Amino acid sequence: MKMHxxxxxxxxxxxKLTELGLTRGTGGNISIYDRELKTFAISPSGMDxxxxxxxxxxxxxxxxxxxxxxxxxSTEVELHRIFYEKREDINAVIHTHSVYCTVLGVxxxxxxxxxxxxxxAGTGVRCASYATFGTRELAENVYEAMKDRYxxxxxxxxxLAGGKDIEDAFTVAEEIEFCAETYIKARMTGDPVLLEQxxxxxxxxxxxxxxxxxxx
Numbered sequence: 115m116k117m118h119x120x121x122x123x124x125x126x127x128x129x130k131l132t133e134l135g136l137t138r139g140t141g142g143n144i145s146i147y148d149r150e151l152k153t154f155a156i157s158p159s160g161m162d163x164x165x166x167x168x169x170x171x172x173x174x175x176x177x178x179x180x181x182x183x184x185x186x187x188s189t190e191v192e193l194h195r196i197f198y199e200k201r202e203d204i205n206a207v208i209h210t211h212s213v214y215c216t217v218l219g220v221x222x223x224x225x226x227x228x229x230x231x232x233x234x235a236g237t238g239v240r241c242a243s244y245a246t247f248g249t250r251e252l253a254e255n256v257y258e259a260m261k262d263r264y265x266x267x268x269x270x271x272x273x274l275a276g277g278k279d280i281e282d283a284f285t286v287a288e289e290i291e292f293c294a295e296t297y298i299k300a301r302m303t304g305d306p307v308l309l310e311q312x313x314x315x316x317x318x319x320x321x322x323x324x325x326x327x328x329x330x
Contacts, residue, residue: 116182120146120155121171123280128163131210136287141211142272143188146280147198149205152176154198158185189248196253197260197276204264204276206283214294215273222269225290227309228297233317234289235265235275244269265290 115121124144131137131144140163145156155171157163172183174191176198188194194207218225218241225232225239232238242259245252256274259266264286265275273290277283300306309317 115169116173117146117148117151117153117155118168120148121168121173124155124157124171125163125166125168127208127280127284128157128166130284131208132163134288136210136212136291137272138211143190143194143209144280145188145194145207147176147205147207149202152198153181154194156187156191156194158183159188161185190252192248192250192253193256193274196250196257200257201276203278204283206277206280208275208280208283208287209268209272210275210287210291211272212287212291212294214298215267215291216271217298218294219267219269219271219273223267225267225294225297226306227311227314228300228306229293230309230314230317230321231289232293233314233321234286236263237311237314237318239263239265239267239290239293241267241269242274244271247271 124146127144131142140160143157145154147154153173153175155173158170158172170185172185172187173181175181190209197204197207222241224241227238240259242255245255256266267273275283275287277286
């Protein structure tokens with residue numbers, strides 16, 4: 115079976131999405147890229163994550179070719195493929211329907227530097243312009259919003275996170291959801307105090323060095 119370890123990891127991390135409250139039902143999708151083979155393993159469309167086996171995960175070529183797997187791939191193939199086409203520092207992509215990131219997406223607002231932990235994604239998290247799910251337009255909008263960052267909010271939709279590997283991408287997704295939750299709750303209580311750009315630039319450097327987030 116092609117990309118066996120990557121397909122096992124996709125299935126395992128899909129279950130973690132639900133277990134940790136980053137999505138519900140069959141929402142969201144995950145992929146892992148093999149840069150040498152130019153292929154990626156991506157979660158199947160509409161399948162119960164707790165029934166999913168490695169062989170249910172689909173192997174795709176970076177050009178969009180369906181290489182292996184009997185299942186239909188996620189409808190968001192383009193949302194993953196564009197990053198493997200254009201970003202050499204991203205080898206795993208996670209799309210979540212996490213509640214607080216989605217709330218900001220519905221408001222069509224970005225996540226400002228309300229916590230130093232936002233630095234897992236960059237100095238802030240932009241909100242991508244709206245487009246219909248599963249389209250190349252959506253992929254391009256999110257790609258633009260994620261330039262020089264490792265996460266982007268998706269208008270009226272959710273969150274996209276990327277990383278050098280699946281562990282890295284999942285950490286970004288978790289931390290940004292936490293930051294979105296604290297920011298929204300702070301706004302309900304008062305006026306959040308944001309960190310300065312200079313401080314966030316320093317935090318980006320420190321987090322990558324201290325917590326293994328150096329993606330180069």
